[in-house]
Amino acid sequence: MIHEVDEVLKGLIGGGALAGSGIDVSFEVPTRDWAARRNAPVVNAYLYDVREDMGRRQRGRTGVRDDHDIVVRHRRPPRWFQLSYLVTAWTKTPQDEHRLLSAVLATLLPHELLAAEELPEPLGRLGLAVPVTVSGSQSEARSLADIWSALGGELKPSLDVAVTVPFPAFPDYDAGPPVTEGAVVRVRGADGGPPRSEERGHRPRQLAEARAAHEQAAVHRKEQSNKEQSKEQM
Structure with missing residues (x-):
């Protein structure tokens, strides 16, 4: 997940106003030794903090549906982590x-929200x-002066760029077959004797529709299988 965000950030910085300039984007630690070794203009994006965004944590699970709107898998909500770059x-x-x-x-400001289609797999x-935040408010735990002191360098103008990304902490779970039958009611005597009436089934409209969709999906899969077999024989 982190290396994918690096790829996204490098593509954003290297595009826009810097497109075609030949200026490299580095993710190395900007220490004194690194600064002494460089011999060309460079933009450094140092990842100095990774922490979970607790305000985005969710509970429960969501259903993953197929083309026929039938739940085939269950997925837990992802955990969101904020990656901060200097x-x-x-x-x-x-x-x-x-x-x-x-x-x-100027290149980063228009990209406050990156759509899933703009992200590499499997992040997208x-x-x-x-969301991408540029030079937002900082907490005491992320003081830039402390960061430069830890790196052994002098304080330097910088942008604090935070990218908040979802991370699938749990795998998907297969869902059971859809419910196509309703409840069955049996009425017995007070003394536990034989039933006083026949069994009565209840099939709500939603269940009937689900069963019809399930049967339709089965027919569709069978037709697709027959077509593939016909192509192989030809």
Whole structure:
């Protein structure tokens, strides 16, 4: 999941205003040694924090339906994690770094919400949009000054980019066959004797529709199988 977010962020930063510039996007730790080794302009996106967004945690489960609107699997809600990146620009002069950082900011701001179709597999398979926050409010636990102190470097202009992504913490579970029959009522005597009336079945309209859809799906699968066998024989 983390490497997929790296791929998404690299594609966003490398596009837009920086498209065709040849400026690399690095995810290495921006230490003094790393800064001394670089010999070309670069944008660094250092992942410094990964934590669960507790406000998005959900309970229960949801049904995964097929083309006939029948529940075939059960899925637990994903857990959401916020990945925080320290994005900095590295050139020879502060003015060029400011221009490069401004280009990154202009590129990221229009992408506040990434649709599932824009995400790589298997992140996009969940069908959920991913929010991107640029230079939002920070808590004391994520002080940028403390981060630079831990890295052994001097404080530098930066963008705090947070990407909140869903993570499927639990596998899907197969669902049982759909209910197609209603309840059966048996009325017996007070002394436990034989029933005073015949069994009476109850089939609500929803159950009848579910049974019809299930039978229709079975017929459709059989027809598809026959077509595939005919193609193989030809």
